[in-house]
Structure formats: C-alpha cells, structure tokens
Amino acid sequence: MSQKHPVIAVTGSSGAGTTTVKNAFEHIFRRENINPLVVEGDSYHRYDRAEMKKAIEEFAAKGKQLSHFGPESNHFDLIAETFKTYGETGKCRRRYYLHSDEEAAEHNARLGTNLKPGQFTPWEEITEDSDVLFYEGLHGGAVAGDVDVSKYVDLLVGVVPIVNLEWIQKIHRDNAQRGYSAEAIVDTILRRMDDYVHYITPQFSRTDINFQRVPTVDTSNPFIARDIPTPDESFIVIRFRDHNAADFPYLLNMISDSFMSRPNTIVVPGGKMGFAMELILAPRIHQLIEEKNRA
Numbered sequence: 001m002s003q004k005h006p007v008i009a010v011t012g013s014s015g016a017g018t019t020t021v022k023n024a025f026e027h028i029f030r031r032e033n034i035n036p037l038v039v040e041g042d043s044y045h046r047y048d049r050a051e052m053k054k055a056i057e058e059f060a061a062k063g064k065q066l067s068h069f070g071p072e073s074n075h076f077d078l079i080a081e082t083f084k085t086y087g088e089t090g091k092c093r094r095r096y097y098l099h100s101d102e103e104a105a106e107h108n109a110r111l112g113t114n115l116k117p118g119q120f121t122p123w124e125e126i127t128e129d130s131d132v133l134f135y136e137g138l139h140g141g142a143v144a145g146d147v148d149v150s151k152y153v154d155l156l157v158g159v160v161p162i163v164n165l166e167w168i169q170k171i172h173r174d175n176a177q178r179g180y181s182a183e184a185i186v187d188t189i190l191r192r193m194d195d196y197v198h199y200i201t202p203q204f205s206r207t208d209i210n211f212q213r214v215p216t217v218d219t220s221n222p223f224i225a226r227d228i229p230t231p232d233e234s235f236i237v238i239r240f241r242d243h244n245a246a247d248f249p250y251l252l253n254m255i256s257d258s259f260m261s262r263p264n265t266i267v268v269p270g271g272k273m274g275f276a277m278e279l280i281l282a283p284r285i286h287q288l289i290e291e292k293n294r295a
Contacts, residue, residue: 002086002087002088002152002154003291003292003294003295004087004090004292004295005086005087005088005089005090005132005133005292006087006131006132006133006154006155006288006289006291006292007083007086007087007132007133007135007152007153007154007155008025008036008132008133008134008135008153008154008155008157008285008288009083009134009135009136009140009141009149009153009155009156009157010025010134010135010136010137010140010157010158010159011041011137011138011139011140011141011142011156011157011158011159011203011204011207012138012158012159012160013138013160013161013166013200020273020274020277021136021157021159021277022136023274024274024277024278024281025134025281027278028278028281028282028285029134029285031282032282032285032286032289034131034132034285034289035129035130035131036130036131036132036133036134037086037092037094037126037128037130037132037133037134038134038136039082039092039094039133039134039135039136040096040097040135040136040137041079041135041136041137041138041139041140042097042099042137043094043095043096043097043120044074044075044076044078044079044137044139045068045073045074045075045097045120046072046073046074046075047073048097048118048119048120049117049118049119050118052066052068052073055073056191059072065191065192065194065195066191067188067191067192067194067195067196068138068192069138069192069195069196069199069200070194070195070198070199071142071144071145071147071199074138074139074142076139076142076144076147076149077147079135079139079140079142079149080147080148080149080152082094082133083133083135083149083152083153084152086133087133087152087154090129090130091125091126091127092126092133093123093124093125093126094123094124094126095120095121095122095123095124096120096121097119097120098115098116098117098118098119098120098121099117100117101117103117104116104117104119107121131289131292132285132288132289132292135153138200139199139203140153140156140203141153141156141158141203141204141206141207142199142203143199143202143203143206144199150203150206154288155208155281155284155285155288156203156206156207156208157207157208157209157210157211157281158203158204158207158209158210158211158212159210159211160204160210160211160212160213161212161213161214161215162212162213162214162215162219164219164220164222165213165214165215165219165222165228165229165234167189167222167223168219168222168225168228168229169228170185170188170189171185171222171223171225172225172227172228174188182223186223207241208240208241208242208245208284209238209239209240209241209245209280209281209284210237210238210239211236211237211238211273211276211277212236212237212238212239213234213235213236213270213273214234214235214236214237215229215233215234216229216233216234216235217229217233230270231270231271231273232269232270232271233270234269234270235267235268235269235270236267236268236269236270236272236273236276237261237265237267238265238266238267238268238276238280239262239264239265240264240265241264242264243263243264245284246266246280248260248266250279251266251276251279251280252266254279255268255269255272255275255276255279256269256272257269257272258272258276
C-alpha cells in the first residue's frame with residue numbers, strides 16, 4: 001500500500017452495476033480535481049478471444065475447467081506487479097482488451113495498428129503524472145497461491161449482485177447481445193462455478209466497503225426469469241469492514257428510506273446506489289489525496 005501513489009480498486013463481476021460505479025467515481029474525481037490512471041481488469045486476461053476458445057477446448061479434453069474467473073486464464077501476478085509498481089513509483093505498464101469494433105477503431109487510430117475485437121493492444125509504459133491508479137475488473141482483491149493482489153490496494157471496493165441476480169443479468173446479456181443459446185449460457189455458468197467460489201467470492205471478505213444488490217422480486221429460478229429486476233426493485237446492502245469508517249447518522253439522514261441492519265451495515269434503496277457511493281466514497285478518496293499531498 002502507498003500513501004504517495006494510492007491505488008483504488010473496484011472488484012466485481014460484470015453486471016454488478018458497472019455504469020453506476022463508473023459514473024460515481026467520475027463525479028468524485030471531477031469534483032476533487034483528481035487525475036486518475038485508469039486500468040481495466042480485462043487487460044490482464046491470459047488469452048485473447050480466439051486463444052481462450054481454444055484453451056477451453058484443450059482443458060476440457062483433459063477433464064479440466066477453464067474460465068475467466070480463475071488464475072489459469074488471468075495474470076494475477078501482473079495485476080499485483082502493476083499495483084506494487086504504481087504504489088512505489090507512480091508509473092506502470094498498461095494495455096487494453098478490445099471488446100468491440102468501436103474500441104478497436106479507437107486504438108488502431110491511436111497506435112497505427114490493425115487489431116480486431118477480442119485482441120489486446122501492446123503493453124505501453126505510462127509515464128504521465130497521475131494522482132491515483134483506478135482499477136475496475138474481476139480481480140482487484142484476488143489471492144492465488146503466493147500472489148496477493150489485495151495487499152497493494154489502498155481502497156478496495158466490492159460491487160456485486162446476489163448470485164441469482166448475477167445469473168439473470170448474464171443470461172439476458174449473452175442471449176440478447178451475443179446470441180448465445182440458453183444451454184450454452186448454462187454451460188458457461190457451470191464451468192465458471194469452481195473458480196467463482198475460490199477466486200471471486202473470497203474477495204468480498206477483503207473489501208473495505210462492499211455494495212451488494214439484492215432484488216425485492218422473485219429470482220428463485222434465474223433460468224426462466226423474463227426480465228432483469230430494476231434498481232427500484234432492489235436494495236443495496238453496504239457493508240463496512242471498519243464500522244468506525246462511516247458517519248452512519250449522516251448517511252441515514254441524507255439517504256431517504258435507508259436503515260441500519262447491523263452495526264457495520266446500511267441498506268439503501270436500489271435507485272440511490274450512485275448517490276450512496278458518492279456520499280460514502282468521496283470522503284475516503286479525499287483522505288487518500290490529503291495523505292498523498294502530505295507524503
């Protein structure tokens with residue numbers, strides 16, 4: 001961990017509220033006049049899209065499972081190295097995973113390359129000054145063997161829906177956006193399960209603050225759900241590792257219809273998630289920058 005070059009990591013699976021999280025942090029960074037170095041978790045995948053498909057088949061032929069959740073398909077060591085190097089020097093390497101034609105076109109224009117969606121850009125040395133490193137991805141608090149990503153993070157935030165809601169979101173996204181069949185989506189969920197249990201969920205016991213979305217409608221069978229519960233059909237359970245790290249009376253007063261469920265946990269309406277994140281995270285980030293300036 002570093003006072004001079006702080007690292008902020010948001011960890012959680014896709015569909016957990018990515019847009020809300022990004023908006024909340026962008027608002028905080030803009031108000032605090034903070035210049036972040038943004039690092040994307042997908043850039044640390046071990047395989048590009050074509051290589052991953054082949055590797056899954058090779059693992060399956062050996063009776064093994066491979067998923068984007070586990071260490072066999074990700075460079076946990078490079079995430080830890082990036083965080084450690086940035087914390088020590090304020091510099092690091094970065095690359096991008098190209099999700100779409102639009103992203104590919106943007107980076108091809110910048111780099112003079114001819115990369116396709118599903119590929120990585122080359123690693124680049126980032127020499128520009130920045131105030132914080134901001135990571136968003138699956139493994140900001142991952143631990144595997146002797147690699148512990150979480151120990152290099154100054155503020156670790158978890159954002160996660162309950163698992164049935166996560167599955168509903170994945171089923172709808174993969175079907176609507178990628179045209180996958182229901183059978184193929186279920187196969188992917190099952191293939192990921194072991195890595196999910198061992199490498200994704202343990203992170204949320206290491207987070208400083210955890211935001212968990214819980215629906216208030218029936219999600220007991222996610223495989224037949226017709227639609228995704230809306231934010232207004234949800235609550236956000238916010239757990240603090242240190243119950244002294246939050247001004248709970250202030251939060252209860254500011255966020256209507258919120259309540260305490262445990263001494264370190266506040267529950268807020270799902271539609272107030274972004275507002276709650278800004279109220280909670282802005283003071284923590286402000287403190288990191290003050291400590292950075294003093295250092």
